[in-house]
Amino acid sequence: MANKNSEFESEDEDKVSVDARLQRELIRLGKKQLSESLSKLQSSEAMASESEVNEFLTHELQVHQIELEMQNRELRNAHKELEASRDRYADLYDFSPVSYMIFNEKGIIENINLTGSTLLKKQRVNIIGKPFVLWLEPYNTSDFFEHLRKVIQSGVKIVDEFKLKLTNAEFISIQMESVRSIDDENGYLCQSVIIDITESKRREVELHLRARQLKLITDSLPLQVAYLNADEKHLFANKTYIDWFGVTYTDVIGKAADKFWSKKYYSRVKSHLNIAYMGQPVTFDMELEGDGSATKYISVTIIPDFDINHLVCGVIMLIGDITDRLAIEVVDRQRLLDAAHFSRLNTMGEMASEIAHELNQPLAAISIYSDACKRFIKSQPFDDELIIKTLNDIGDQAVRAGQIIKHIRSLVSKKELMLSYTSVNDLIESAMELLAVELRSHNVQLSLNFLDDIPSAYIDEILIEQVIINLSRNAIDAMVETDSKERLLTIESSLINSTEFQVCIRDSGKGLSGKQLDSLFEPFNSTKADGMGLGLVICQSIVSAHHGRLWLDSKYTNGTVFCFKIPLMAEGFRDDE
Amino acid sequence: MMNEYMVHIVDDDNAIRESLSLLMKSEGIQATTYATAEDFLSQYHPTESQCLLLDIRMPGMSGLELIEELKKRNISIPVIFITGHGDISMAVQAMRAGATDFIEKPFDSDYLIRRTRDCLQECLCLSHSNELKQKMNERLSRLTKRERQVMDLLVDGKQNKTIAYELNISVRTVELHRAKVMEKLSAHSLSDVVRTSILSS
Numbered sequence: 001m002a003n004k005n006s007e008f009e010s011e012d013e014d015k016v017s018v019d020a021r022l023q024r025e026l027i028r029l030g031k032k033q034l035s036e037s038l039s040k041l042q043s044s045e046a047m048a049s050e051s052e053v054n055e056f057l058t059h060e061l062q063v064h065q066i067e068l069e070m071q072n073r074e075l076r077n078a079h080k081e082l083e084a085s086r087d088r089y090a091d092l093y094d095f096s097p098v099s100y101m102i103f104n105e106k107g108i109i110e111n112i113n114l115t116g117s118t119l120l121k122k123q124r125v126n127i128i129g130k131p132f133v134l135w136l137e138p139y140n141t142s143d144f145f146e147h148l149r150k151v152i153q154s155g156v157k158i159v160d161e162f163k164l165k166l167t168n169a170e171f172i173s174i175q176m177e178s179v180r181s182i183d184d185e186n187g188y189l190c191q192s193v194i195i196d197i198t199e200s201k202r203r204e205v206e207l208h209l210r211a212r213q214l215k216l217i218t219d220s221l222p223l224q225v226a227y228l229n230a231d232e233k234h235l236f237a238n239k240t241y242i243d244w245f246g247v248t249y250t251d252v253i254g255k256a257a258d259k260f261w262s263k264k265y266y267s268r269v270k271s272h273l274n275i276a277y278m279g280q281p282v283t284f285d286m287e288l289e290g291d292g293s294a295t296k297y298i299s300v301t302i303i304p305d306f307d308i309n310h311l312v313c314g315v316i317m318l319i320g321d322i323t324d325r326l327a328i329e330v331v332d333r334q335r336l337l338d339a340a341h342f343s344r345l346n347t348m349g350e351m352a353s354e355i356a357h358e359l360n361q362p363l364a365a366i367s368i369y370s371d372a373c374k375r376f377i378k379s380q381p382f383d384d385e386l387i388i389k390t391l392n393d394i395g396d397q398a399v400r401a402g403q404i405i406k407h408i409r410s411l412v413s414k415k416e417l418m419l420s421y422t423s424v425n426d427l428i429e430s431a432m433e434l435l436a437v438e439l440r441s442h443n444v445q446l447s448l449n450f451l452d453d454i455p456s457a458y459i460d461e462i463l464i465e466q467v468i469i470n471l472s473r474n475a476i477d478a479m480v481e482t483d484s485k486e487r488l489l490t491i492e493s494s495l496i497n498s499t500e501f502q503v504c505i506r507d508s509g510k511g512l513s514g515k516q517l518d519s520l521f522e523p524f525n526s527t528k529a530d531g532m533g534l535g536l537v538i539c540q541s542i543v544s545a546h547h548g549r550l551w552l553d554s555k556y557t558n559g560t561v562f563c564f565k566i567p568l569m570a571e572g573f574r575d576d577e
Numbered sequence: 578m579m580n581e582y583m584v585h586i587v588d589d590d591n592a593i594r595e596s597l598s599l600l601m602k603s604e605g606i607q608a609t610t611y612a613t614a615e616d617f618l619s620q621y622h623p624t625e626s627q628c629l630l631l632d633i634r635m636p637g638m639s640g641l642e643l644i645e646e647l648k649k650r651n652i653s654i655p656v657i658f659i660t661g662h663g664d665i666s667m668a669v670q671a672m673r674a675g676a677t678d679f680i681e682k683p684f685d686s687d688y689l690i691r692r693t694r695d696c697l698q699e700c701l702c703l704s705h706s707n708e709l710k711q712k713m714n715e716r717l718s719r720l721t722k723r724e725r726q727v728m729d730l731l732v733d734g735k736q737n738k739t740i741a742y743e744l745n746i747s748v749r750t751v752e753l754h755r756a757k758v759m760e761k762l763s764a765h766s767l768s769d770v771v772r773t774s775i776l777s778s
Contacts, residue, residue, distance in 0.1 A: 357661045364682035365592035368600050371686035375603035390599060397592050440589065440634045484639065 022079060026072060033064055099194040102181075107132050107148055110189060119174075119196060121166050137163040137171065151178045152188045161197065172198040224319040227305070232257040232273070235314065244319075269300065276302035276315045285322065297323045336541050337417060343538045344466055347473070348412050357437040359404050362397035369394045407434060410462060421456035422464070424501055428491055431468040435476075442476050443484040451494040454501045457568045459546055464566070467539045467550075471505040471562045474535065478509035478560055500548075502565040509559050512552075539564075582697045583624050584608040587617045587643070588632035588659060593682075597630060604690050606697070614638035618646065628696035629656045633667050633679075644674045655696035657689075665767060666734035672775040681768055713777035719761045727754040731767065732774045 037060050093100060099116035101109055108131050117124045120135055133141050140162050147160045159177045166172060178192040218225045218238035227236035237252045245252070245260070257273070258266050265288070272282045283301040299322045307313040348355070373390050376382045407430065432439075432446060439446055472489060479487040490506040536550075543550040548566030584601050586608055588594045594610040601608040611617040615638055617629075633640040640658055647654060658671040658679040668679045678692050720728065723744075730740045737755065741748040764770045 360661060360682045361590050362592060364684055365590070365596040367683040368593075368596035368686060371684075372596065372600040372603040375600075379603070393592070393595065400592070437634075440636055443634075443636060443639050445636050484642070485637070 022075065026068070026075070029071070030064075030068055033068075034061075037061075037064070099196075101132070101192045101194060103132060103148060103190040103192065104183075105148070105152055105188060105190075107145060110183075116194065119172075119194065120164075121170075135164045135166065137165050139163075147176065147178065148190055151180050151190045155180045172196055173201040174198075222320070224317075226252075226317045226319075227314055228257055228317065229314045230277075230312065234260065241319070272300065272302060273315070276304050277312050279304050279306070279312050294323075296321060297326050333417065333545065336538075336545055340463055340466060340538050340542055343470075343535060344411050344462075347466070347469065347535075348408065351434075351438065351473075354437040354441065355404070355408060355434070357441070358434070359401055361437075362401040362404075365397045366394050366401075369397070404434075411466070417460055418462070419458055419460055422459050422461040424454045424457050424459075424464075424493055424503065425450045427461055427465055428468055428493060428503065431465045431472065432491070435469065435472055438473065438476060439489065442479070442487065444476050444479060444487040444489050447488060447490045449490065449492040451492060452501075454493060454495055455568060457501055457566065459566060460542075463542045464546070467542050467564065468503065468505070470535045470539050471564075474562070475505055475507035475509070475560070478507045478512075480509075482509050496565055499569070500565050500567050502563055504553065504561055504563040506561040507559045511558060512560055582606055583627040584630060584693060584697070585611065585617060585621075585627060585654075586630045587611045587614055587635070587640070588630075589613065589635045590632070593632070593659070600686055600690070601693070606690075606693065614640065614643040614646075617643070621652070623652070626697050627654060628693055629654050630659060630693070631656055631676075632659045633664075633671055634661070641670060641674055644671075644676065648675070657692055657696060659684075665732070665771060668768060668771050669732055669734060669775065672771065678772065679768065681766075710776055713762075713773045716762045716773060717777050720758060724754050724758050724761070727751060728758045728762075728770060728774060731755065731758070732771050 037057075094114035096113060096115055099119045100111075100113040101116050102111040104110050108129060109127055110129075112120070112124060112127050114124070117127055120127055132144065136144055143160065144162060147158060150156075151158050157177065157179050159175065161173060161175050164172050164174055173196075175195045175197045176192050177195075178190050181189045181191045183189050215238070219240070221238060221240060223238075224241035224244050225236075225238040226234055226241045229235050233254055233256050234252045235254075237249070242249055242252055252260065257269075261269070268286060272284050275282045281301070281303045283299065285297060285299050288296045288298060299320045301318040301320075303316045303318070304312045305314045305316060369390050373387060373394075376387055376390070411434075428448065428450075432448070438444075468491070472491070475489050476487075479489075486508055488508045490504075492504045492506070494502050496502050540550045543564045543566060546566045548564055550562065550564040553561040553563045584606055586594055586597045586601075588597070588610075589612055591612075594612070598608040598610050609620075611620065614631075614635060618638075631640045631643060638646070644656060647656075655677040656675070658668070658676045660668050660671065660679050660681055664681075668681075671679050677696055680689050680692070717725075726744060727740055730743060735743070737748050737751045741751045744751070758764070758770060762770055762773045764773060
């Protein structure tokens with residue numbers, strides 16, 4: 001406040017000088033009229049007597065006096081109005097949100113408004129008459145004089161930016177917008193509007209920094225990153241993307257995708273791109289046939305970008321070269337197949353005596369049937385029809401034995417992965433045929449619940465059967481200590497939705513302990529004395545290779561339930577698609 | 578006449594059931610088949626002369642459990658167990674549980690029919706059994722101490738390897754003893770040895 005008062009004190013000095021000027025003017029006007037009346041008087045000297053003259057003069061002077069008084073009043077009123085209006089403008093000038101400064105040709109500050117003095121952090125008295133260079137950062141001094149020169153010479157509005165040093169530690173950036181004006185002595189002045197742009201400059205720098213950081217990050221990514229706007233034009237591309245296409249940054253930016261990518265490439269991406277533009281993120285894999293070079297595989301992810309109205313305003317494309325990863329997957333797949341094969345051989349070894357028993361059933365039946373036949377034939381006359389029926393029965397049993405052998409052979413033979421359309425329920429039944437003896441010898445009742453008629457699933461039937469056999473044998477083993485009347489193996493198959501099926505294998509054993517649960521899916525961890533501890537691990541690998549999931553369903557308190565779900569159209573083992 | 582005889586066949590395998598039934602038919606012996614022990618229990622009616630051909634391994638009530646159940650119900654019926662090949666421990670258990678005999682799959686039809694007939698003629702079965710017992714004891718007495726040890730372990734279902742380890746002799750020696758045991762007992766198979774051993778005791 002003190003500051004402001006001192007400002008107004010200096011204003012009063014101005015007021016006094018105005019009043020003095022006004023008085024001088026009035027006196028000048030009075031003298032002028034008086035001399036005019038005198039000259040009139042001199043011209044009519046002849047006709048007037050002295051008294052007449054005096055009377056006339058007195059009257060004239062009275063008239064003039066009245067006139068002058070009236071004029072004086074008018075002038076005073078006008079002066080008051082002017083004063084009010086001047087104060088108004090002075091207020092506008094001083095309280096304007098922008099700073100005004102007036103420089104003379106030498107760069108001396110002739111006038112400044114209150115905002116300006118606040119900006120420069122000095123009282124106006126300490127500013128007016130000082131050269132502006134006092135506040136300028138030395139390096140842009142010459143730029144300021146150049147600005148001044150241009151304004152005064154050209155008379156055109158000129159805009160420049162300068163940096164000011166307010167204190168040793170305080171710097172601000174300003175924008176100066178200047179025009180030329182004329183002073184009282186017909187000299188030129190430079191009238192400038194000054195805006196503090198420190199904050200916006202800082203933001204600009206920050207934004208620039210951010211953009212640089214973002215570019216640095218995206219450039220160092222092994223992914224190709226690009227941003228396409230709503231018209232499929234490139235707004236951004238990282239180095240990997242640019243290098244992949246073998247172009248420069250300027251070649252990419254602003255270019256539409258269909259103009260930039262090869263026709264073949266674009267046509268394959270287009271449908272996915274459309275999905276992303278409809279607001280749905282997509283990921284897909286693509287094969288790129290190299291011209292003369294090795295074929296490459298890429299994985300493309302397109303993520304829609306939404307504006308504030310939730311409309312898609314662009315998409316972010318992430319492209320990864322997965323050729324190496326696929327090569328590893330092929331190796332991994334081979335390892336899994338080997339491990340699964342090894343595990344099957346192991347299982348078959350363990351089941352050898354059970355399998356022998358199973359094979360014994362049809363063989364025993366054949367032997368009895370043929371003995372019975374012999375006896376019938378010996379006892380003449382024999383019943384032809386009965387003999388033929390019995391021979392047919394023998395044939396059936398031979399087929400049954402053959403099937404068991406075939407089944408075993410398919411399980412033990414090492415083979416390549418073979419995805420085919422398979423009936424899941426038939427597969428469960430087939431696995432159970434093999435387990436029949438084991439179930440019988442362990443007095444385990446079997447309950448098959450096929451809740452749905454599952455459509456054919458695209459899976460490797462040997463591997464999935466292996467999973468079912470493994471889980472079922474685990475279930476049978478888990479019931480060794482259960483009362484033989486209560487041993488129940490339940491296999492339930494169902495469709496979870498239109499794309500996935502689920503198989504659950506439940507035993508009625510005592511369940512797993514907490515400790516067993518913890519290490520359930522860890523390799524070489526077996527609850528069995530002679531177990532390898534690989535069964536579950538391999539089952540899990542097989543299921544996940546089919547893009548499915550194997551888990552322990554803990555919602556049942558008695559017994560253990562293992563479930564697995566697999567897509568009907570398993571895209572497992574990618575390169576076999 | 579023949580109609581007084583009735584063989585009950587209990588086996589969960591349809592082919593085994595049907596073929597056994599046919600074999601009995603070829604010999605003029607009436608047979609009824611059951612898929613489970615429970616079915617047999619619920620349909621059983623005592624008749625004059627009958628015999629039970631029983632599968633030892635079955636889902637639900639097993640053959641051995643059925644024998645226990647029959648004892649509980651005071652049903653006296655001769656039982657011939659059907660066992661898998663080489664399933665010595667099961668055979669021993671069956672005999673100890675009170676089975677008349679056991680027969681291994683695949684079957685020797687003649688032997689099965691002979692034993693079935695024995696069982697059906699109960700009185701004969703008993704005297705025959707005593708006669709048999711005498712014969713067996715006489716045969717057993719021919720064994721040396723070592724041979725007797727080997728036989729006991731064989732009847733326990735032990736492998737040659739295990740026997741060699743337990744008696745601290747070589748496998749080859751076990752094999753020799755084993756051959757001697759078979760010869761002295763006029764046994765054609767391990768089941769014959771088991772039979773002789775259990776029937777004599």
